[in-house]
Amino acid sequence: MRILLVEDEKRMADFVTKGLKEERYAIDVAYKGEDAIFLIDVNPYDLIILDLMLPDTSGLAICKHIRNKKMDTPILIITAKDSVRDKVKGLDFGADDYLTKPFSFDEFLARVRALLRRKRADKMSVFRVADLELNQLTHKVKRADREIDLTSKEYALLEYLIMNANEVVTRTMISEHVWNEEFDSLSNIIDVFVNHLRNKIDKDSDKPLIHTIHGAGYILKE
Amino acid sequence: MRIFKLKIDFVYIAILSIFLFIYSCFIYALTSHNIAEAINDMVKGHILAKLFIPVLIAAALLYLVWKAIVRHIMKPVKKIAEIAEEITHEDLSARVDIKNPNKETKYLISAFNDMISRLESSFKYIVESNSYIAHELKTPIAIIRGEAEIALKKERDNEEYKKVISIALDESKKMLKTIEDLLLLTKMTYRPEFLNFENIDLNQFLNDIFEQSKILTAEKNISVDISVPEMSERVKADELSLRRLFFNIIDNAIKFTPQNGQIKIDVKYQKKKAIVSISDTGMGIADEDIPKLFDKFFRANKEKNRYASGSGLGLPITQSIAELHKAKIIVKSKLGKGSTFSVVLPILSH
Numbered sequence: 112m113r114i115l116l117v118e119d120e121k122r123m124a125d126f127v128t129k130g131l132k133e134e135r136y137a138i139d140v141a142y143k144g145e146d147a148i149f150l151i152d153v154n155p156y157d158l159i160i161l162d163l164m165l166p167d168t169s170g171l172a173i174c175k176h177i178r179n180k181k182m183d184t185p186i187l188i189i190t191a192k193d194s195v196r197d198k199v200k201g202l203d204f205g206a207d208d209y210l211t212k213p214f215s216f217d218e219f220l221a222r223v224r225a226l227l228r229r230k231r232a233d234k235m236s237v238f239r240v241a242d243l244e245l246n247q248l249t250h251k252v253k254r255a256d257r258e259i260d261l262t263s264k265e266y267a268l269l270e271y272l273i274m275n276a277n278e279v280v281t282r283t284m285i286s287e288h289v290w291n292e293e294f295d296s297l298s299n300i301i302d303v304f305v306n307h308l309r310n311k312i313d314k315d316s317d318k319p320l321i322h323t324i325h326g327a328g329y330i331l332k333e
Numbered sequence: 334m335r336i337f338k339l340k341i342d343f344v345y346i347a348i349l350s351i352f353l354f355i356y357s358c359f360i361y362a363l364t365s366h367n368i369a370e371a372i373n374d375m376v377k378g379h380i381l382a383k384l385f386i387p388v389l390i391a392a393a394l395l396y397l398v399w400k401a402i403v404r405h406i407m408k409p410v411k412k413i414a415e416i417a418e419e420i421t422h423e424d425l426s427a428r429v430d431i432k433n434p435n436k437e438t439k440y441l442i443s444a445f446n447d448m449i450s451r452l453e454s455s456f457k458y459i460v461e462s463n464s465y466i467a468h469e470l471k472t473p474i475a476i477i478r479g480e481a482e483i484a485l486k487k488e489r490d491n492e493e494y495k496k497v498i499s500i501a502l503d504e505s506k507k508m509l510k511t512i513e514d515l516l517l518l519t520k521m522t523y524r525p526e527f528l529n530f531e532n533i534d535l536n537q538f539l540n541d542i543f544e545q546s547k548i549l550t551a552e553k554n555i556s557v558d559i560s561v562p563e564m565s566e567r568v569k570a571d572e573l574s575l576r577r578l579f580f581n582i583i584d585n586a587i588k589f590t591p592q593n594g595q596i597k598i599d600v601k602y603q604k605k606k607a608i609v610s611i612s613d614t615g616m617g618i619a620d621e622d623i624p625k626l627f628d629k630f631f632r633a634n635k636e637k638n639r640y641a642s643g644s645g646l647g648l649p650i651t652q653s654i655a656e657l658h659k660a661k662i663i664v665k666s667k668l669g670k671g672s673t674f675s676v677v678l679p680i681l682s683h
Contacts, residue, residue, distance in 0.1 A: 120472055122500060126479040133486070191471040194464075213475035216482040 112227055112270065113137045113154070113288045117147040117173065118162040118189070123212075127160070127189075130216055131223070135250065135263045135270070137291040144168030148176055155287050156184050158226055163190040163201065171204045178205035185226035189214065224248075231274070238273045241333045243312065243320055245273050254312055264289070265308050268301075272321065272331040281328040305329060342396070349392040357384055409438045413445055425453035462515075469511045469645065473504035514646035521653040528571035528657060532681060535600070535607055536565035538572070542579050543598055549583065555590055559598040566602045566680040570658055578654040581647045582611050582674045589615035590671070602680065610675040617668040626664060627652040 114136050118124040121142070128138050139154070141147035144165045151159065151173070159177065163170035174186055186206040190197070193211040201209050207229070208222055224247060228234050236247040244253045250266060252259045261269065267289045272280060282301050286294050294300075305321065313319040322330050358375055365371040374380050409431050419427045428449060429442045477500070484497045520527060543559040550557050568575075586596050594614040601608045618626065627648050655662050659679055666672035 120476075122476045122504070123472065123479070126476065126483055130479065130483045130486075133483070191468045191475070193467070212471050213478045216479055 112157045112267070113139070113291065114158045114160060114223070115139050115141065115147065115150055115154070115156045116160045117141045117144070117165065117170065118160075119143065119165050120162070123162075127219075130220070132263070134220060134223075135267045136223075137267060137289055139291045144170075144173055147173055150292070151177060151182075151184075152180075154292075157288060158185050158187065158223060160187045160189060160223075161206070163188060163192055163197070171201065174201070174204040174206055183230075185229055187222060187226055189219070238270075238276070240273060240276045240320060240331060241318065242316075243273070245270060252312075254316065259311050261308075261311060264304055265311065268304050269308055269312070272329065275331070277330070277332045279324050279327050279330045284328070346389075346392050346396050349396055350388050353388045353392050353395075354381075354384060357388060409434055409442065413442065416445075420449065422456060425449060425456055466511070466515060470508055473508045477501045477504050511646070514650060518646060518650055518653060521650070521657060525657050528574060530569050530571055532567050533570050533572055533575070534565050535568055535609075535678075535680070536561050538575070539579075539598065539600055539609065542576065542583070545580075546583050546596070546598075550587055550596060553587060553590070553592050553594070555587060555592075555594045555596055557596045557598070559600070561600040562602050564602070566607055568607060568658075568678050568680055570678075574654045575658065578651050578658075578676065579609070579611070581651040582676070585647065586611055586613035586615060586672070586674075589613065591615070605679060605682075607678045607680050608675055609678070610673050612671060612673040614671040617670055618664070618666040618672055619668055620666075623664050623666060627662075 114131060116124060116127055116131070116138055118127065118140065119142050124140050124142065128140055131138050139150055139156075141150055144167045147161075147165075150156075159173075161170040161173060165173075170188060170190070174188075177184060177186065185208075188201045188206045188209045189212060190201075190209075191212045198209050207226055210219060210222060224236065228236070238245045238247075242255045246252075247270070252261055252266065252269060268285065271285060271289050285301050286296060290300075305323075309319070309321050313321055318333070320331055320333065322332065324330055358380060361380060362368055362371045362375070409429070412431060413429050416427050416429050428446045431438065431442060434442060480497045480500050484494060539559065539561060543557065546557050583596065590596065590613045596614075597610075597612045599610045599612070601610075652662060655676065661677045663675040663677065664672065665675070
């Protein structure tokens with residue numbers, strides 16, 4: 112899951128990024144409104160976390176920009192402004208949720224998860240395909256009731272595949288949702304990670320779940 | 334209650350009747366040819382029988398007219414009372430508006446309205462300060478809390494813990510600075526008598542400041558120069574505050590001047606004033622931002638003030654000190670070229 116964090120206070124951005132990275136999300140940070148708008152225009156984010164007070168523009172202007180472009184990316188506002196008027200304004204400008212600083216990081220993560228599953232019909236935190244199981248809360252992955260140890264990137268990749276189970280996902284889609292701005296599009300890093308994942312998930316099983324679609328990408332299905 | 338009021342009306346009418354009656358008797362006696370006969374008439378009660386009904390009617394009429402006049406005079410007062418009832422700490426926008434008031438009422442209304450306006454601006458100030466303080470303190474708390482919560486999520490190495498602790502320490506210092514600056518600002522506004530005014534030799538004072546700035550600018554390799562006239566002048570000032578004023582300006586100059594830049598302190602004496610200009614070769618300030626520099630709420634309300642140092646209260650404090658010394662601060666700046674802060678201080682006559 113790829114998240115854009117728009118926050119000008121460096122230290123604030125640092126710990127939010129660190130906390131989200133540990134939850135295996137791919138994060139980009141914009142310290143200015145101008146950078147945020149550029150990143151939003153080029154990358155398909157799964158969630159945008161927005162501070163309201165930025166040095167060049169207001170967070171509300173960014174909200175408006177996103178909604179004017181008919182993008183339905185969930186927006187979570189995090190701000191020190193806590194009056195009812197500010198909250199109403201933020202939500203009316205197209206934000207999906209509003210959290211005031213200082214916040215509990217666990218609550219913040221729960222809201223992030225809630226916003227990320229908003230578009231899905233089931234709204235569950237546990238995904239199952241055949242005997243493969245992925246739990247978003249505990250980050251535990253099991254195949255035939257046996258726990259599998261994954262690295263952060265492998266987990267993020269599997270999460271993306273399983274959320275789009277039975278659908279073909281292209282390498283571009285994977286790069287855009289699992290990696291952040293630092294991704295090098297010329298490398299074969301995606302194929303390398305898919306192979307790692309296959310080794311851990313499909314190796315001991317006679318029914319492989321990750322399939323390559325030549326010329327298109329990958330699909331996770333029974 | 335109603336009956337009681339009616340009773341009061343009758344009492345008034347009765348008192349009025351008695352006065353009217355006495356008055357009538359008096360006139361009757363004065364105008365009659367034979368005073369002895371007139372007194373006799375009065376004693377016998379003839380006159381009372383004759384005058385009882387007219388006097389009573391006259392008294393009642395007089396009373397009604399008087400009541401109407403009082404009601405007319407009291408109308409604006411009633412209106413003011415109604416408005417006063419409407420006013421709460423949440424809504425101080427109400428004002429008394431009466432068409433064509435007489436002179437006295439006009440005076441009362443404008444005094445009342447002015448009082449509400451003063452209250453309204455004080456409340457606005459309190460609300461704005463509160464949200465400013467809340468905002469300035471919430472960000473460091475958010476950082477300390479977030480860092481601590483994440484640190485405790487799992488086992489980490491010592492270096493990571495050290496980093497979290499040093500961030501917490503640093504952010505708590507920032508909070509303390511914000512609180513201290515706010516208290517100082519409040520003290521200067523409401524209790525300026527804590528200042529201790531003395532006669533200060535300006536050349537010597539500014540040379541001291543110059544010597545100390547050299548230490549501050551060394552880190553960024555910024556050069557500092559001073560030019561002072563030969564003959565010194567004296568000013569009446571609180572030395573500590575005046576030092577704070579100049580150092581706040583110099584700190585800002587250092588902050589926004591790149592490595593190897595220049596800062597100049599230029600002193601000129603005119604007839605009644607001293608002009609101390611501090612120029613830098615820094616990033617400069619946009620024209621539209623100059624008037625907002627000294628605004629305490631600039632950073633919190635609109636966008637963050639890049640020119641404000643530390644708590645963001647440095648320049649508002651500088652401005653308050655200047656006001657208490659009857660001094661003015663003039664800012665001239667060109668983006669990318671640098672800024673000049675000129676402090677104009679009244680000097681003591683010889």
